[in-house]
Amino acid sequence: AQSVTQLGSHVSVSEGALVLLRCNYSSSVPPYLFWYVQYPNQGLQLLLKYTSAATLVKGINGFEAEFKKSETSFHLTKPSAHMSDAAEYFCAVTPNQAGTALIFGKGTTLSVSS
Amino acid sequence: NAGVMQNPRHLVRRRGQEARLRCSPMKGHSHVYWYRQLPEEGLKFMVYLQKENIIDESGMPKERFSAEFPKEGPSILRIQQVVRGDSAAYFCASSPGTGAGNTIYFGEGSWLTVV
Numbered sequence: 001a002q003s004v005t006q007l008g009s010h011v012s013v014s015e016g017a018l019v020l021l022r023c024n025y026s027s028s029v030p031p032y033l034f035w036y037v038q039y040p041n042q043g044l045q046l047l048l049k050y051t052s053a054a055t056l057v058k059g060i061n062g063f064e065a066e067f068k069k070s071e072t073s074f075h076l077t078k079p080s081a082h083m084s085d086a087a088e089y090f091c092a093v094t095p096n097q098a099g100t101a102l103i104f105g106k107g108t109t110l111s112v113s114s
Numbered sequence: 115n116a117g118v119m120q121n122p123r124h125l126v127r128r129r130g131q132e133a134r135l136r137c138s139p140m141k142g143h144s145h146v147y148w149y150r151q152l153p154e155e156g157l158k159f160m161v162y163l164q165k166e167n168i169i170d171e172s173g174m175p176k177e178r179f180s181a182e183f184p185k186e187g188p189s190i191l192r193i194q195q196v197v198r199g200d201s202a203a204y205f206c207a208s209s210p211g212t213g214a215g216n217t218i219y220f221g222e223g224s225w226l227t228v229v
Binding site for chain 2 (some may be wrong): 036041042043044045046049090101102103104105106107
């Protein structure tokens, strides 16, 4: 069985500070991992995905994530936060298998203060 | 993603009524997924469909909920005899369905309020 744990339901940073959102996964098979962002009252937008091609994955809006198998982690980072980054972020996992549904973490709300 | 179209965006139903949520996948996508998001929780998988077939409904409540994806037309999630606990955001997603790790694109959601 697969699962995702997002550490910290709320993260607050100042504008210009480093953003670090934590995600640990559990999987008995090689996983595919995703980060999605959700703005208030909107659907989910894909930020980036890991599909085993490279351990450091770059996504949209300056975000990136590094897959660390030894730590079973896929933390999301951004060097410098912007006010527009305030949103809810979800980590998700799916097994290396076609057409299988995503399993989501509970989400982390990112607040950015000026 | 604007490519996955859901309607209605907001729906209010009285307890005991039926709710029907519709989803048109992105062009060229033959796989549809429904997720439910309850307050303070992440998205929970409900059902996965291909055209005219339910592939995985392991996340669907045993009663009152059903889903279909007919040969023609949108996918429909149907909730009969709604109760207050059904109030949630329901998200549809679609994917091309071929190849592991294929990207799943989400619609903007349908917010159901049961009064």
